[in-house]
Amino acid sequence: MDLNALLQSMTMKEKIGQLTQCTAELFLQTDAAATGPREAIGLPKEMLPLVGSVLNFANAEEMCAIQRAHLEADRLKIPMLFMMDVIHGYRTIFPIPLAMGCSMDPSLMDDCSQMAAKEAAASGVHVTFTPMADQCRDARWGRIMETTGEDPLLNEWMGKAQVWGFQGTTRDNTDLRSPDTLAACVKHFAGYGAVEAGRDYNTVELSERTLRETHFPAYKACIDAGARMVMTSFSAVDGLPAVANPWLMKTVLKEEMGFDGVVISDYDAIRELTVHGVAADLKEAARLAFSNGCDIEMCSAAYALHLEALVNDGVLSEADIDNAVMRVLRLKEELGLFDDPYRAVDPQREDAVCTDPAHRVLAREAAEKTAVLLKNNGILPFSKEVKRVALIGPFAENHAILGFWSCRGREEESVTVRQGVEALLPYAEVTAVRGCGNTVGDVDRSGFDEAVKAASEADVVILCLGEPSHYSGEGNSRVDIALPGVQEALAEAVIEANPQTAVVLFNGRPLAVPRLKETAPAILEMWFPGSEGGSAAARLLFGEVNPSAKLAVTVPRCVGQCPISYRYASTGRPKTIAHGYQPFRSNYLDEEITPLWPFGYGLSYSRFVYESLRLETDTLRCGERLMVTLVLRNDSDREGTETVQAYIRDLHASVTRPTQQLMWFSKVTLPPHQRITLKIPVEESDLCFFDREMRYVAEAGTFELFVGYADHPVHAVQFRLE
Numbered sequence: 202m203d204l205n206a207l208l209q210s211m212t213m214k215e216k217i218g219q220l221t222q223c224t225a226e227l228f229l230q231t232d233a234a235a236t237g238p239r240e241a242i243g244l245p246k247e248m249l250p251l252v253g254s255v256l257n258f259a260n261a262e263e264m265c266a267i268q269r270a271h272l273e274a275d276r277l278k279i280p281m282l283f284m285m286d287v288i289h290g291y292r293t294i295f296p297i298p299l300a301m302g303c304s305m306d307p308s309l310m311d312d313c314s315q316m317a318a319k320e321a322a323a324s325g326v327h328v329t330f331t332p333m334a335d336q337c338r339d340a341r342w343g344r345i346m347e348t349t350g351e352d353p354l355l356n357e358w359m360g361k362a363q364v365w366g367f368q369g370t371t372r373d374n375t376d377l378r379s380p381d382t383l384a385a386c387v388k389h390f391a392g393y394g395a396v397e398a399g400r401d402y403n404t405v406e407l408s409e410r411t412l413r414e415t416h417f418p419a420y421k422a423c424i425d426a427g428a429r430m431v432m433t434s435f436s437a438v439d440g441l442p443a444v445a446n447p448w449l450m451k452t453v454l455k456e457e458m459g460f461d462g463v464v465i466s467d468y469d470a471i472r473e474l475t476v477h478g479v480a481a482d483l484k485e486a487a488r489l490a491f492s493n494g495c496d497i498e499m500c501s502a503a504y505a506l507h508l509e510a511l512v513n514d515g516v517l518s519e520a521d522i523d524n525a526v527m528r529v530l531r532l533k534e535e536l537g538l539f540d541d542p543y544r545a546v547d548p549q550r551e552d553a554v555c556t557d558p559a560h561r562v563l564a565r566e567a568a569e570k571t572a573v574l575l576k577n578n579g580i581l582p583f584s585k586e587v588k589r590v591a592l593i594g595p596f597a598e599n600h601a602i603l604g605f606w607s608c609r610g611r612e613e614e615s616v617t618v619r620q621g622v623e624a625l626l627p628y629a630e631v632t633a634v635r636g637c638g639n640t641v642g643d644v645d646r647s648g649f650d651e652a653v654k655a656a657s658e659a660d661v662v663i664l665c666l667g668e669p670s671h672y673s674g675e676g677n678s679r680v681d682i683a684l685p686g687v688q689e690a691l692a693e694a695v696i697e698a699n700p701q702t703a704v705v706l707f708n709g710r711p712l713a714v715p716r717l718k719e720t721a722p723a724i725l726e727m728w729f730p731g732s733e734g735g736s737a738a739a740r741l742l743f744g745e746v747n748p749s750a751k752l753a754v755t756v757p758r759c760v761g762q763c764p765i766s767y768r769y770a771s772t773g774r775p776k777t778i779a780h781g782y783q784p785f786r787s788n789y790l791d792e793e794i795t796p797l798w799p800f801g802y803g804l805s806y807s808r809f810v811y812e813s814l815r816l817e818t819d820t821l822r823c824g825e826r827l828m829v830t831l832v833l834r835n836d837s838d839r840e841g842t843e844t845v846q847a848y849i850r851d852l853h854a855s856v857t858r859p860t861q862q863l864m865w866f867s868k869v870t871l872p873p874h875q876r877i878t879l880k881i882p883v884e885e886s887d888l889c890f891f892d893r894e895m896r897y898v899a900e901a902g903t904f905e906l907f908v909g910y911a912d913h914p915v916h917a918v919q920f921r922l923e
């Protein structure tokens with residue numbers, strides 16, 4: 202397709218149509234019925250046939266109907282782009298991104314993303330609003346479930362893996378014409394994960410240094426991995442909503458990061474500039490967003506109503522409009538839409554692709570690799586020979602374990618814990634008792650007696666607790682991050698009745714459960730594990746598979762510790778005693794500063810021993826590489842997988858540095874009683890940070906490297922950078 206010729210032939214209105222996105226419902230209804238939604242966003246009637254992209258739709262048939270009707274009406278026959286939030290699966294649902302972060306396994310993330318892309322493409326999706334590369338340290342924020350954790354390095358790797366997976370990238374080759382791919386849109390640029398007080402859509406206050414050091418790298422990694430689109434954040438950073446923030450959008454995104462793909466606003470965010478109070482009206486909102494580089498307006502009509510006038514007034518140039526339109530047309534061309542506007546979509550094949558049993562196998566594997574064993578006093582794994590199993594709690598028979606962004610996933614198709622246990626132990630007698638609800642207001646204890654009775658009559662108890670899935674995700678912030686309702690009380694009663702009780706948690710955010718940590722014999726954190734959650738839980742509890750995930754996020758003791766991260770900077774008055782309050786030190790009167798469970802923590806049924814951490818030389822010279830070797834031994838009778846983590850600390854620098862920062866991680870599977878020597882490479886680039894003058898440099902001096910997990914060095918060495 203000669204895109205330049207096409208652009209030349211377009212009227213201004215047609216160009217602006219390419220820069221406007223609407224939801225599917227606007228295209229689906231009769232003219233009279235469409236008046237509601239269309240008028241709700243204020244889109245002029247004559248613009249509807251010119252709109253260039255669609256947000257959300259039901260299925261392949263609907264997508265085809267919308268595309269067909271559009272192409273029949275459109276003078277230039279420019280196909281529309283169809284976009285959707287394919288976040289952790291399409292119909293087959295994988296664990297939520299926070300759980301995927303805990304796998305610390307980018308190749309697993311790549312595989313899951315590939316399968317999600319395949320399903321979504323068969324339904325007609327072209328662009329997914331993934332990865333969310335936002336970094337978050339606050340469990341109150343419901344969207345923490347969409348992050349891959351709190352660590353910049355982990356987020357970089359996981360973000361890249363998503364882009365590669367969705368876009369089908371192999372050895373640097375991306376072919377978006379391939380029917381199994383989607384274009385990836387990294388979001389929410391930038392800093393959205395740091396909303397004040399964990400309240401969604403709230404203001405973000407971050408220093409330039411923090412933004413550059415801990416927030417930008419993951420977005421940048423996704424852009425470098427080839428993400429074709431970037432979505433702006435809802436939040437104001439340094440007083441300016443991202444979509445109208447020239448420093449973020451022009452200086453950082455375009456100039457420094459070199460992003461030359463399509464920029465899209467978040468939903469209604471351009472109109473919301475008037476609500477933020479930084480634009481007097483929609484016309485000013487359109488000017489601010491467009492002149493700061495936002496190409497497509499999602500679900501408001503400031504562009505449709507005002508861009509033409511802004512060009513006519515000489516405020517915006519037609520050349521800039523052309524450049525924005527060209528970016529959109531190029532993406533359509535790259536996806537092959539001019540040759541085949543229906544691309545991979547296939548209403549006949551859609552169901553078969555989406556229900557491919559191989560996808561469920563991967564979903565189960567992913568759920569197994571993302572569940573974190575938080576506590577085990579030795580009762581786990583349970584024996585498969587048990588006769589009577591009691592499943593207790595609001596998640597025992599609950600299908601609602603898919604997680605907030607479960608796209609076209611169907612709850613009824615998810616495997617409950619009960620179904621998982623029954624499939625694994627066909628001869629066991631399984632009883633299930635709900636015991637209580639899982640919402641905040643649900644304080645009914647009338648089911649406790651039945652639960653206690655079932656627990657006391659069983660050989661083992663699986664106590665399935667957690668938050669409803671809609672307590673996390675977009676718009677769902679909480680001030681209390683405890684288990685909702687009376688679940689903790691149920692837990693106490695059940696554990697007292699039968700000490701062979703393992704707690705299984707389903708939740709989208711870290712939950713502060715200090716009492717449960719004390720009383721529960723074992724705790725398995727499943728997060729929202731997706732379609733195969735119940736089978737994965739059963740296989741983990743009964744030892745078919747060995748838990749291997751590590752926390753990608755710090756779990757606080759209480760909400761008052763939020764925001765909290767393992768990567769805290771040094772202070773002048775660190776606490777120097779292990780427990781209790783220390784006057785005039787950086788700590789709390791009424792709570793420890795340590796978390797309930799730290800970043801990088803997670804148990805296994807194997808016992809791993811870290812031996813002899815050694816430096817090949819104790820000096821790293823600029824441009825060279827220092828090798829650190831570590832011997833890892835599996836000191837148990839079970840094969841297991843360990844995630845080896847290396848952390849670094851710069852002992853003296855021109856600005857304060859984190860007391861520990863993840864520098865390297867690797868997953869190693871070891872047969873029983875085997876050992877392996879691992880090599881951990883350290884390069885100058887691993888030691889860089891933004892110095893006083895905001896230059897990204899490594900400063901000569903002494904560094905400490907330790908292996909273990911956050912706040913828990915097993916072995917440490919020091920070396921010098923010269």
Ligand code: NOJ
Pocket residue numbers: 286330388467468675
């Ligand atoms: C708003 C959310 O912030 C964003 O992440 C999502 O992609 C859009 N809505 C579209 O659904």
